[in-house]
Amino acid sequence: MASNVPASIESTTPYWRGINHLALITNDMDATVRFYHGTLGARLVATIGAPEFRHYFFQFGEQCTVAFFEYTNAPVEPLEKAAGVPDPRAVQFDHLSFNVPDEDALHDLQRRLKSADCEVTDVVDHGFIHSIYFTDPNGIALEASYWLVDATGRAADYADTDLFSDPSPVAAVRELQAGGAVASVPSTRLV
Numbered sequence: 001m002a003s004n005v006p007a008s009i010e011s012t013t014p015y016w017r018g019i020n021h022l023a024l025i026t027n028d029m030d031a032t033v034r035f036y037h038g039t040l041g042a043r044l045v046a047t048i049g050a051p052e053f054r055h056y057f058f059q060f061g062e063q064c065t066v067a068f069f070e071y072t073n074a075p076v077e078p079l080e081k082a083a084g085v086p087d088p089r090a091v092q093f094d095h096l097s098f099n100v101p102d103e104d105a106l107h108d109l110q111r112r113l114k115s116a117d118c119e120v121t122d123v124v125d126h127g128f129i130h131s132i133y134f135t136d137p138n139g140i141a142l143e144a145s146y147w148l149v150d151a152t153g154r155a156a157d158y159a160d161t162d163l164f165s166d167p168s169p170v171a172a173v174r175e176l177q178a179g180g181a182v183a184s185v186p187s188t189r190l191v
Contacts, residue, residue, distance in 0.1 A: 018061065021064075023055075026070050027075050038116075043059045053071045053072060082141060095143055099144075100144050119135070129147055131143050149163065
């Protein structure tokens with residue numbers, strides 16, 4: 001079921017400050033800490049421990065973290081898949097991309113990963129971003145990217161074919177291109 005968008009959507013839109021945390025799952029929190037803190041250099045900034053689970057948070061920017069759950073006596077079979085390759089077992093999650101400031105930082109991370117004996121791709125040119133791909137000890141597909149043209153720091157220009165290059169966009173994008181707003185939004189329910 002869809003509902004109409006309130007006329008005052010711009011005045012009521014939250015001021016987003018990034019992602020507070022993305023919650024993922026690990027069967028081995030020790031290896032996860034060693035990789036995210038030791039290899040990637042993401043500071044471990046908080047931990048929660050309870051008899052049923054652990055929940056650890058790694059910083060990837062100001063107030064931006066990736067967190068992991070490790071459940072007691074409930075091992076989860078890791079799902080290993082390459083980024084950008086469809087897999088019927090991963091219907092809602094493909095990969096996570098970390099933002100780095102520039103090409104030098106991307107190459108520095110690539111060297112850091114190689115020196116820790118982690119497989120990593122060459123730099124991939126996606127047109128408006130450059131990326132490298134690798135995995136964590138849980139098999140989670142990861143990417144590091146930097147914007148060649150920062151699409152986030154300015155008003156969206158839906159006529160810019162470098163950033164909006166889908167020749168057959170979904171209806172919502174066509175609505176944005178035509179009038180700068182979507183005509184309806186979906187409703188959701190808690191599980």
